[in-house]
Amino acid sequence: MSLPKRILKETERLRNEKDTGIKATIHGDNLRYFDVEINGPEGSPYEGGVFELELFLPEDYPMSPPKVRFLTKIYHPNIDRLGRICLDILKNNWSPALQIRTVLLSIQALLGAPNPDDPLANDVAQKWKEDENAAKATARQWTKEYAKKVSDQKEEA
């Protein structure tokens, strides 16, 4: 069985994706494996940073959710040290009507609205609750240190 038409079509549509600050390109020769870039949303501590992720569409996608992980170090209560993401639509709340694009936009939205009450990284969540400003400052610091800069990304293009 060749690659499902849906994956081909999604890939095609992602190629034309513009102005949303998300980018997904096929990694090597595995048509189910994507290199992803997400721009930190404006007004968040991640603004100005470009975060690298990897995404894989398992065999039974879209009946099962894509697997996604941050490769860029990020300070966020719902993302752990290995870049794993706690987001309902990637788990129990997945629906086959969602797509790669919607998943990436949801992750971007998660950056703009952290949820320390449902943490994956406990230490970060703790900090977020105790002293949100300090936590955000750390997040900004990490963004500066580890994420690519939006300006660099534009130069590349």
Next chain:
Amino acid sequence: MGNSVGRERSYSNPGNGVGGSGGSAGAGRPFVVPASGSSRHRHHHGIVIGDGERPSGNAFTRHEQRYRDREAREAAKAEKERLAAIEREKERERSMREENVDGGFLVTQGVYTGAEDFKHKIVRQLMIERRLAPFFKGLSDHEDDWTDEELIAAVKAELGENDPEENEKKGKGKESTATSPSSSTPNIDHLTVPIASRSRSHSYTSDTSSTSANSHRASSNNPAARLRSKTLSNSPKVSSIAIPTQQLAPGEAVIPGRQVDGRHVWAVLYKDALECPICFLYYPPYLNKTRCCDQEICSECFVQIKRADPHLPDHHQEPSTSSNPASAPAAQSTTGTTGNAELLTSEPASCPFCKETDFGVTYTPPPFRLGLVLQSQQNSPPATTSSSPASPSTPNVRRHHHLPHNAPQVVTTDQIRPDWSQKLAHARAQAARRAAAATALHTAAFLMNSTASSSSNPLTGLTSSSRRMLRRVDPATGASSPSAPNSGSGTPQNGGRSSPNPRPGQSQELLSTAGLQLLGINQPRSSSAGSGSNQAQQVVRARMEDLEEMMIMEAIRLSLAEEEERKKREAKEQQKKDGSGSSGDGAGGEGSAANATSSGETVGSSG
């Protein structure tokens, strides 16, 4: 786990936004992927004990036996699955050749590659009754301005060698009968096909709905059935006389031909094709509609959506232990082991578009009828001469209210998997059995514990954690078991790397702590074994050994018990099948057969 941040903003596709939050979506759970690998490569260290060093007792042999048993089971399972897959493929080919409903098919078209666990017989029946859209062939591309010829060519291209028309021509060519092979001539002989298809669908159901020993029966049955169906379709002249007395069709008949109002049915069907929002393929505009939000969904996608596997309720997960590691084992102990079995649950699938629970669809068929019909419907005007609606309802009228899931015209995902409740009951029973075994083990461990002179930390630690350990092995909790306290890593806490040259005595400490960890126990850091007396450590060591032995024995006992039970069920099943072979509804029987299979699988994976 839920983090519903930014939902409204993100869901802009396809068509309807996916607003609001719902229960956990059944569709979101990963489906079972056939076990791979391990069975393929079977090397054993034989238990050839020729050196006279036969181990005292049979413990060593038992240990080895465990691997062997598991591998043997996996190999047997893989073989059964392979045979079942071959049968399924044959049946698919036959059905593609011989059966259609309004230009669609009665078998899936390969959009999804995983194992099919819906009841084929039920789905087939629903499609013949026009309550569920047939499996139309999906087109990768479609343009509104395509001509009839282009549309037909597109469908043919997608079908490839499965094109029934081509196969018909080929088949006819080989035959020496004088029948004209024109596809446009209504083939009256096909009127007798339902008999064959009925006999086929019987064996089909029995082998595809379960991979248990039924497949053996089915595969030995099938050649005969296939022969019969071949004879039937290839030598039509005889068939119409010879066969009908053999089996009475359950009210099925065939409206022959491929023409609607002088146009090819595919041209008519695909003219205004729609894209299914889930598989992105183009289908005739006669698709199922969700009962809740009136969204299109093709049957290929619909049959994939199902309940979540039995699991513990979401809020019932173990608390994150990292904040207070010491209290965690105690908390778990009080949760009790038997209670969890009853808590196992499985919610109905929810709508992929609007998240409404009890997902169901309705279907409005095209205004013409072709292929298999129920005899009661046969009196409606033949499609080849008229396109007047055979169905009272008019297609493409948008509903403005949503239908309840128990409305008669709604087909739910539970309807095509009627065994879900049995599966749940089975999972509960199994969890309860395992919990009981765990309790027994725990009691044994506790008794040994009380014989020890010391009551130092490691001992109590072991007792309370042993229960936790056993709970972890439990498939019910295992499924939803959260990660270990140090959730970021699986690094052994006391993995023996702390010091390259352990002090004398440290290895003992290492043993007890690392041993606990090996057994899946996250021993609280505070209860280091260091303070225990040497004697106590000896006891720990002895007990760990005993515990492991007991676990192995218990695992074997459980697997034997379940195997026994599986056999009993199979025997019962066999009896039932033999006794009432032609009863109309085989769903109940199939369900328990499937159960038997799943019990075998569970043993295989976690035993």
Next chain:
Amino acid sequence: MTAKVPRNFRLLEELEKGEKGLGADGCSYGLTDSDDVMMSKWNGTILGPPHSVHENRIYSLEIYCGDNYPDSPPQVRFISKINLPGVNGTDGKVDLSKLPRVANWNRDYTMERILVGLREHMAHPSHRKLPQPAEGQTF
């Protein structure tokens, strides 16, 4: 053609399985450094099989999953000293081709399979009585 799970997601699967403590076969494994986004270095532990000289001993190993894992097998090395055919006597490196269970490497094989295979190897009738170095020594 089935979906080919990329290295990193495959390692995440193995990590999760290890974290859940489902490795009930007397073996456990986990990341050496929980910050290591590339997930290359792992620790393995084998509980010596019963009724052998290894009984009650805990063996530590290090596992290195290179860029080509799981297409290529990982490098496996005993940290705890052991006398076992297929294990280099000076540096503890494991020759996986000597382990029946994983000799013909296949990308479906896992670190768990290697550890279980090693434990079986230790319990093999012709290995289980081999004289062992004193407990607690390392390579």
